[in-house]
Amino acid sequence: MRTHFIAIGGSAMHNLAIALKDKGYQVTGSDDAIFEPSKSRLEKKGILPEEMGWFPEKITSDIDAVILGMHAHQDNPELAKAKELGLKIYSYPEFLYEQSKNKTRVVIAGSHGKTTITSMILHVLNFHQKDVDYMVGAQLEGFDCMVKLTEDSDFMVLEGDEYLSSPIDLRPKFLLYQPNIALMSGIAWDHINVFTTFDDYIEQFRKFVASITPGGLLVYNEEDAEVVKVVENAENYFRKVPYKTPEYEITNGKVLLKTEMGDIPLSVFGAHNLLNLEGARHICHTLGIMDEDFYDAIMSFKGASKRLEKVEREDKGILYKDFAHAPSKVKAAVKAFCEQFKNEKKYGFLELHTYSSLNPAFLEQYDHAMDGLDEAIVFYSEDALKIKRMEPISPDLIKEKFKNENLKVFTNAQELHAYWDLLDKTQGVYMMMSSGNFGGLDLTK
Known part of the structure; x- marks a missing residue:
């Protein structure tokens, strides 16, 4: 399959490009500026554009999929050429859905905590050598790329962002994933340049909950009043599993999680991270990870990049x-x-x-x-x-x-x-x- 990325240098876009290259796809791309670490990582895979800029001549009829990044503008010349040729144009999340539509999709959403929770889940699964496809918004220790796509895995874990999908697709990214299993960590007004009122912002989460597949599962933070309201007012059928901050103490500067199995020492700190951990534990449980195995793995989790x-x-x-x-x-x-x-x-x-x-x-x-x-x-x-x-x-x-x-x-x-x-x-x-x-x-x- 031949794919072309318009704005290949983005933090999310270049990871998807690398994942498709690793999958055996033919990958090309363009951008008007590419910075580190995207530049070196694309160069290592042999898919760094030879020169910066937009080149409509790169867009030919034999391209199977054009993937459009948010960095591009609506009047991008390569986008115009792709439309002229009638090529299939995907936003980043739309393409991820196409790659995972036959898998069980696990989507982690929320105004805060989603990157850390997704990272915790992936850390635990990796610790126990459980292979899943994934997309996460932070670089993780032990992972080469933030996106993994295979033909073999039955599951895909996705960080669900509420920001817009592309310049020509103004839906929030997480509305395109149609989760079988979802988590909602919290709702606090953000992206005011797009969602000009708090209710408009909350509406996106109502739509997200409505997009859960029939009979699916939602793990949600019962300590967040806005989350609880959205969940209680949902009209579609799905199973609901609440979670809350677990008991813990700080002794000699070390955080100890209180469990039935005893005190579990952690490498992260903060009540919000303990809350994130509890949400991750519930999701891992649905993926077949027992609590003892979860705690065994989470002790070595040092946090997602740039999160404390x-x-x-x-x-x-x-x-x-x-x-x-x-x-x-x-x-x-x-x-x-x-x-x-x-x-x-x-x-x-x-x-x-x-x-x-x-x-x-x-x-x-x-x-x-x-x-x-x-x-x-x-x-x-x-x-x-x-x-x-x-x-x-x-x-x-x-x-x-x-x-x-x-x-x-x-x-x-x-x-x-x-x-x-x-x-x-x-x-x-x-x-x-x-x-x-x-x-x-x-x-x-």
């Missing part, structure tokens, strides 16, 4: 980075950090740089998000606001919305870096929350 991930520093300072940028994720990460390091001076840095986080109407969602930290720092770039054609935001407004008068606010990367350089990283503990890089800050030095 410890950074090895030259000075041996204690620093964690977290992908958190949405309000619910920030609050969960801060709570976990403060609980884990009760007796240390705690520094928390948050970068605001998405359309949602820089929208004054959305900033109210961050109220008290940084409470509990000894030093709380928020950074956003005035230049980024200009690039996004958004109105200026004053530091005073940030403090007001966060309801934190002691908040330090930086709007210039150089000033932030100067402040950072003055801190003795061997004193106290640090957490850096962003899906960006704080204007190029090197966290290892």
Whole structure:
């Protein structure tokens, strides 16, 4: 089968391209810019485009499938050529469904926790040498690629994202998967640039639950009121399995999970991660993993990439980075950090740089998000606001919305870096929350 990727360099797209190459497909692609690690990984597989740009001449009638990434625009010349030739054009999730439509699909959804839960499930299955197809949004220890597609596996585990599928398919990705088994971890308003009201955002999860195949199974977080409402109001038939935060304690800085089999030491911390773990346990149980085997495997799970991930520093300072940028994720990460390091001076840095986080109407969602930290720092770039054609935001407004008068606010990367350089990283503990890089800050030095 011959496939062509428009915007092959994306974090999800390049992994799918590699998975199809490994499956024996003929793979080509284009992009106007490709960065690391996508560039090296595509080059290693021999599918890195020879030059950057869009080339309609690459689109020929013998292509079986064109896969369109979100990075491309609606007026992309290669897309126009594919339409002209009448080729089959897939979004990323649509193509994943085609690859898995004869398998049992396990879809992990939620505003927060879905990457970690999916990662936990895959870690446990890999530990016990249970082969499944999968797609996950973070690099995992022991996995070469974030996507695996085979002809043999009966199961596919999918991280279900609620963001849009492609420039020409504005449905949330998770609505295309039609799960046989699903999990919903939580609902907290996000992607305000697409879902302009909270109810519009919740509606996508109602549709997700409605897309569960008849007689399927939904594992859901019973501690989340919005999730419970969606589940209770669902009209389609499926089995419902609730889960909640399990009992645990922190002893000498080590998290111990309380179970019928005794205390299980964990390598991750935070109540939200214990909640994620419990959801993963239920899903693994449906896949034939008994609790004893689950706990045996989960002890060695160190977390998904950039999810409370410890950074090895030259000075041996204690620093964690977290992908958190949405309000619910920030609050969960801060709570976990403060609980884990009760007796240390705690520094928390948050970068605001998405359309949602820089929208004054959305900033109210961050109220008290940084409470509990000894030093709380928020950074956003005035230049980024200009690039996004958004109105200026004053530091005073940030403090007001966060309801934190002691908040330090930086709007210039150089000033932030100067402040950072003055801190003795061997004193106290640090957490850096962003899906960006704080204007190029090197966290290892």
